[in-house]
Amino acid sequence: VSRLIGPAWVAVIAGGVAAVAITGRFATRSRSAAATAQSELALVAKEAQELVTLRAAAASPAARHASAGLAQRVGAALTRAGLPASCLSSLSPEAHSVVAMTDGQPRLTRQRATLVLTSLTLPQLGAFLDAWRSGEPEWTVTGLDVSPAAGGSAVQSTGGDLPLRVVLALESVSVEEPVPESLSPVSSLLRTTSRGHP
Amino acid sequence: VLSLELRTLRSAALPASAIRAGPDAALALSSLLASWPGRVPNKPQSLMLNGSGMTIGVTVEGDPAPFLRAFKAPAGWTQEEPHLNTAGSVTRVNLQLRPAGATP
Numbered sequence: 001v002s003r004l005i006g007p008a009w010v011a012v013i014a015g016g017v018a019a020v021a022i023t024g025r026f027a028t029r030s031r032s033a034a035a036t037a038q039s040e041l042a043l044v045a046k047e048a049q050e051l052v053t054l055r056a057a058a059a060s061p062a063a064r065h066a067s068a069g070l071a072q073r074v075g076a077a078l079t080r081a082g083l084p085a086s087c088l089s090s091l092s093p094e095a096h097s098v099v100a101m102t103d104g105q106p107r108l109t110r111q112r113a114t115l116v117l118t119s120l121t122l123p124q125l126g127a128f129l130d131a132w133r134s135g136e137p138e139w140t141v142t143g144l145d146v147s148p149a150a151g152g153s154a155v156q157s158t159g160g161d162l163p164l165r166v167v168l169a170l171e172s173v174s175v176e177e178p179v180p181e182s183l184s185p186v187s188s189l190l191r192t193t194s195r196g197h198p
Numbered sequence: 199v200l201s202l203e204l205r206t207l208r209s210a211a212l213p214a215s216a217i218r219a220g221p222d223a224a225l226a227l228s229s230l231l232a233s234w235p236g237r238v239p240n241k242p243q244s245l246m247l248n249g250s251g252m253t254i255g256v257t258v259e260g261d262p263a264p265f266l267r268a269f270k271a272p273a274g275w276t277q278e279e280p281h282l283n284t285a286g287s288v289t290r291v292n293l294q295l296r297p298a299g300a301t302p
Binding site: 145168 | 200208220223227246248
């Protein structure tokens, strides 16, 4: 029996080493496969996030045509700011300037307008800018020219009650042709994913 | 399929991100008013803000030095040397401010 113990231990050790070698090889392969899968998962997750962002940008209010009804928009902002319509001295929209695009891309247009408000105080100007900024996010006030209104009282030569004449330069950039829904083959997949991961 | 739609959306999004409206002048006005030296006597005469900077015209009775000491450019703006024109006891101060980092 004692003669068999040595070879038996050798056989056990050899078997153990072989088992460790085999499982180690599988473990190495599995680790490599897991790393690859993790990197692919990270890439797909990143692309999915980018896709959601791009789709949201394509459907955002800024991407829609913003120039229609500018006079009504200004009137509504004056009303929200509590200013009388008589404050509106002039509104001069300029023609759309089309930004050249290559085929297959949406056509971007830029529109500018000049708005002149008169006989309003500095706090009223702030109220109008606040109303405009919150109500018309697609239009940016890119220029302001503030000066005392002509014919103002000589006594009110300074202070918050001084009537002002304000010239505002407005500008918007809009997309004529948003990306159509038909170009979104994974939209159903995204909807399913977003339901699963709120 | 994901890559296809991404390519389509990227091609559509690149021009929109490249072309933007100018900087918001309302924010610049807000920062200017917040830093305005209201405790020093002065009479603002004109104020122009656009993408290239601000131009401010102010008249001051007597010595303009207290106003110039009190006026500080808002954060993110740099002030150029003021222009002074005196007629009698009134001095007109013209201030030019530019966005920090912008070249005159």
